[in-house]
Amino acid sequence: xxxxxxxxxxxxxxxxxxxxxxxxxxxxxxxxxxxxxxxxxxxxxxxxxxxxxxxxxxxxxxxxxxxxxxxxxxxxxxxxxxxxxxxxxxxxxxxxxxxxxxxxxxxxxxxxxxxxxxxxxxxxxxxxxxxxxxxxxxxxxxxxxxxxxxxxxxxxxxxxxxxxxxxxxxxxxxxxxxxxxxxxxxxxxxxxxxxxxxx
Numbered sequence: 001x002x003x004x005x006x007x008x009x010x011x012x013x014x015x016x017x018x019x020x021x022x023x024x025x026x027x028x029x030x031x032x033x034x035x036x037x038x039x040x041x042x043x044x045x046x047x048x049x050x051x052x053x054x055x056x057x058x059x060x061x062x063x064x065x066x067x068x069x070x071x072x073x074x075x076x077x078x079x080x081x082x083x084x085x086x087x088x089x090x091x092x093x094x095x096x097x098x099x100x101x102x103x104x105x106x107x108x109x110x111x112x113x114x115x116x117x118x119x120x121x122x123x124x125x126x127x128x129x130x131x132x133x134x135x136x137x138x139x140x141x142x143x144x145x146x147x148x149x150x151x152x153x154x155x156x157x158x159x160x161x162x163x164x165x166x167x168x169x170x171x172x173x174x175x176x177x178x179x180x181x182x183x184x185x186x187x188x189x190x191x192x193x194x195x196x197x198x199x
Contacts, residue, residue, distance in 0.1 A: 005110060005112065006108075007091065007093075008090070009103070009104075009106050010089045010104040010106070011087070011096050011097070012085065012087045012104050013085070013086045013102075015084075016076075016083060016086050017084075018062055018065055018076050018078075018086075019059055022048055022074065025067070025072070025088055025100065027047075027067060028047055029046060030067050031069070031179075032044070032050050032065060033065065034050070034059070034065050035064040036061040037063065038061075042145065043057050043145065044145035050067075060082070062078070063078040068180060070181055071092065072095060072096065073089045073178045074086060074088050075087045086100075086101070089178050107164060107176055108164065109176075110172065112160050112162055113160070114158070114161075115158075115177065116156045116157065116158060117156055118155075119142075119154065121134030121139060121141075122136065123155075124141075128143075130145060131144065131146075131147070132155060147184070148184045152187055153184045153185060153186055153187065154187050155183070155185070156182070157179065159177050159178060159179050160178050160180060
């Protein structure tokens with residue numbers, strides 16, 4: 001029998017607006033991915049306030065949000081009338097807000113894997129302090145609340161994947177993923193012509 005190595009805890013609340021869910025989660029510092037019908041925004045959360053370099057975020061049009069730091073992730077999905085379902089996830093059950101809805105069944109992982117997602121775009125100049133402006137012709141401009149130390153570095157999203165075992169047949173699969181933050185990473189040098197090819 002495989003012994004679980006990590007437990008992921010969660011609490012859920014239904015019929016809650018995003019501002020209320022954010023306030024109940026109690027983030028002091030976090031990153032927010034906010035989706036509206038017309039835009040995707042990466043914001044900075046400080047003491048429950050969601051902001052970009054242009055100012056406070058208007059959360060009224062957001063239909064999906066993922067807000068996270070290394071300790072906890074908040075997910076919110078709009079359902080109707082500005083209200084939706086919110087879930088908070090974390091490995092420390094005591095760190096989850098006790099007043100945030102009801103506890104869900106814990107997920108017992110046999111292994112935890114590091115996952116990384118490279119963000120589109122290269123850093124460009126004219127960025128407010130504490131932020132990086134990413135640009136690519138395909139996507140356009142995106143400002144991200146993270147810094148890049150050198151121009152040959154990029155930004156990536158950091159996550160953890162929780163591998164669980166299906167009890168009936170014993171198959172292992174990724175049962176959940178939790179976002180942790182943003183970090184810079186070196187860009188691999190492009191291969192010269194002919195490198196990596198076999199004759």
